[in-house]
Amino acid sequence: MKNPASISIGLATSSLALGYALSSRWIWAIVIVGLGLCWLAGQQRAGSWLTGLGLIACVTAAAFGVWWGLSTGWMLFSTVAALAAWDLDHFARRIQPAAQMEGETRLKRAHFQRLSIVVGLGLLLGSVALSLQVELNLAGAILLGLLVIIGFSRVIGFLKDRGN
Amino acid sequence: MTKLFLLGFLVYGLIFASLATLNGGLLALTIPLLIYLGAGFLRQPETLRLKVSRSLSTDHVFPGEPVTVKLTLTNEGTWLDEVLLEDLLPNSLIQVDGQVSVMTSLPPGGTVQLVYRVQGKRGIYHFSAVRVTAGGHLSLFKKRTRLPAPGQFLVLPEVVRLQRVEIRPRQTRVYSGVIPARQGGPGVEFFGVREYQPGDPLRWINSRASARHAQTTFINEFEQERVADVGLILDARQQSDVPSSEGSLFEYSIQATTALADAFLNAGNRVGLFIYGRALNWTFPGYGKIQRERILWALAQAKPGAGHVFEKLEHLPTRLFPARSQLVLVSPLLPHDPDELIKLRARGYRLLVVSPDPIAFEQKERSKEREIVLATRIARLERKVLLGKLRQADIRVLDWPVETPFPQAAHAALSRFQRL
Numbered sequence: 001m002k003n004p005a006s007i008s009i010g011l012a013t014s015s016l017a018l019g020y021a022l023s024s025r026w027i028w029a030i031v032i033v034g035l036g037l038c039w040l041a042g043q044q045r046a047g048s049w050l051t052g053l054g055l056i057a058c059v060t061a062a063a064f065g066v067w068w069g070l071s072t073g074w075m076l077f078s079t080v081a082a083l084a085a086w087d088l089d090h091f092a093r094r095i096q097p098a099a100q101m102e103g104e105t106r107l108k109r110a111h112f113q114r115l116s117i118v119v120g121l122g123l124l125l126g127s128v129a130l131s132l133q134v135e136l137n138l139a140g141a142i143l144l145g146l147l148v149i150i151g152f153s154r155v156i157g158f159l160k161d162r163g164n
Numbered sequence: 165m166t167k168l169f170l171l172g173f174l175v176y177g178l179i180f181a182s183l184a185t186l187n188g189g190l191l192a193l194t195i196p197l198l199i200y201l202g203a204g205f206l207r208q209p210e211t212l213r214l215k216v217s218r219s220l221s222t223d224h225v226f227p228g229e230p231v232t233v234k235l236t237l238t239n240e241g242t243w244l245d246e247v248l249l250e251d252l253l254p255n256s257l258i259q260v261d262g263q264v265s266v267m268t269s270l271p272p273g274g275t276v277q278l279v280y281r282v283q284g285k286r287g288i289y290h291f292s293a294v295r296v297t298a299g300g301h302l303s304l305f306k307k308r309t310r311l312p313a314p315g316q317f318l319v320l321p322e323v324v325r326l327q328r329v330e331i332r333p334r335q336t337r338v339y340s341g342v343i344p345a346r347q348g349g350p351g352v353e354f355f356g357v358r359e360y361q362p363g364d365p366l367r368w369i370n371s372r373a374s375a376r377h378a379q380t381t382f383i384n385e386f387e388q389e390r391v392a393d394v395g396l397i398l399d400a401r402q403q404s405d406v407p408s409s410e411g412s413l414f415e416y417s418i419q420a421t422t423a424l425a426d427a428f429l430n431a432g433n434r435v436g437l438f439i440y441g442r443a444l445n446w447t448f449p450g451y452g453k454i455q456r457e458r459i460l461w462a463l464a465q466a467k468p469g470a471g472h473v474f475e476k477l478e479h480l481p482t483r484l485f486p487a488r489s490q491l492v493l494v495s496p497l498l499p500h501d502p503d504e505l506i507k508l509r510a511r512g513y514r515l516l517v518v519s520p521d522p523i524a525f526e527q528k529e530r531s532k533e534r535e536i537v538l539a540t541r542i543a544r545l546e547r548k549v550l551l552g553k554l555r556q557a558d559i560r561v562l563d564w565p566v567e568t569p570f571p572q573a574a575h576a577a578l579s580r581f582q583r584l
Contacts (some may be wrong), residue, residue, distance in 0.1 A: 005522055024454045052166070052170050055170065055174070056173075056174065058172070058394065059174050059177075059178070059197075061195060062193055063177075063178060063181055063190055064476065066187060066189035066190050066192075066193060067181075067187055067189075069428050072189045072192065072281060075189075075193065076192060076193060076196070079196055079197070080196045081229040083196055083197065083200060087200070087302060090248045090303070091303070094246065094248070094267075094299070094303060094428075094514065095267050097248070097250070097265060098248055098250075098266055098267035099265045099266070100263035100264035100265065100266040100278070101265075101266070101268065102266050102267070102268035102269050102276050103268055103269060106269065107246065107267070107268065107269050111246075111302075114203070114301060114302060115302065116492065117203075118196075118199055118200050118203050118302065119196065121199050122195055122196025122197075122199045122200065123196065123213065125195045125196075125199065126192050126193070126195040126196055129188075129191070129195055130189065133188075141186070143184065144179075147182055148176065148179050148180070148183070152176060155172055155367060
């Protein structure tokens, strides 16, 4: 299970670095490659916090890349690959405490299938969204902002309920 | 929950960033994350309806023998994508083989089984529950529950065989046995001479004594051999125990009590066990193999405990023991114990004290510093005085240095009755 996660980490960081390198932001590309190597190296030893940090770093770098006008395709691909790496790493850690796996192949195959669907759909819809142009006026932005705030408060309430 | 929090944080971060910068590309980055979250929300695990059953290969074993534990988990609810079943092993139980946790997916009506073997030291082991963690789609949401799966087994103390323990209680029971009953009659050992009475076997006639008296015939009498009541008292007071890194002195007391109970029961005696510690634990006297089993079960569960009332032996309920019977106390002995034991002796009980030596046991753990050596010498002298007091009161004492195997120590001191 570590291998698919490592491949995903490699894909996430290399696509990100490529996106930065294509815009001649070499220093950032080298920094991203370095971060990817650190993520790969620490994957075996560190806890799940590292993979979470890796996902945050990749998404943040992708967001900066989009903001700086780099190729959004690479940024989106990088986000999706980082998400897959993060999920696969968590899956590997979940099955680790189990001394015995019953139907191991079936369990892994089912998880890969679910992840593939989610990742494929995310990539597809993300690409569609990138090709769409929607004009957002001030009212629309405010409406969207309100929706975000309401959604945010709902999520906090939900988390509190689950915590209780 | 951490996964959910992290994804939520990223999604909201990206949305706020896109609103702040009015950049639609940032919103597009949230889509894969939102789809992941949505997939997790849609397929979160429902209420767990699981049934678990546990079976053990036996309810009691001797040390070193493994017990096979079988756990079966049945899903009586909806499909569970990922289920982690973990058995919660009692402390100090060693897993010999098999696995105590399993991960699988469970369809409705599906079952999963865990089989493993464990072994442990003397004691009672209670299994209480199993932990089940069920994750939904992508395990974004998890449900964790503890399902009761009770079970217990005993590891009985090891029984070391003693060749013979000679006792002479002042009163015996009516059934024939191996204990001299201080009464003339059929037996092996010469007891005395009495006048012949009709019905006496002719081969018992003492011709020498009869020859000296013209009109009277004398016959030999033998000492009858009967069974006796034996009350075993195990000292389980916390303050008399000596814990160490290799175990506690109490385990040696258990070993001695087990061996003595086995020896007395094998000789046909009626044996009762009294465990004097945090509370009073009384195994009613009885004979034979069933009683042996009862005593072993009681000893398997015995552990030292502190009780303010039972700090001294003065609360020993002597009424439980038949008058003038044989009492056997297994105890490392505390300084104030001899007074109570002498009182028991004065009431007519025959007393045998088997005392695992706490000083020699503790000495192994201590350094060879001058102060320690001096302290050990003082403790030895005190113990010598204490044991001497008991011997003076006609109480038999076996001072057992625990590095010597108990059968060896018991054979040397208890195989012949020596009046002290």
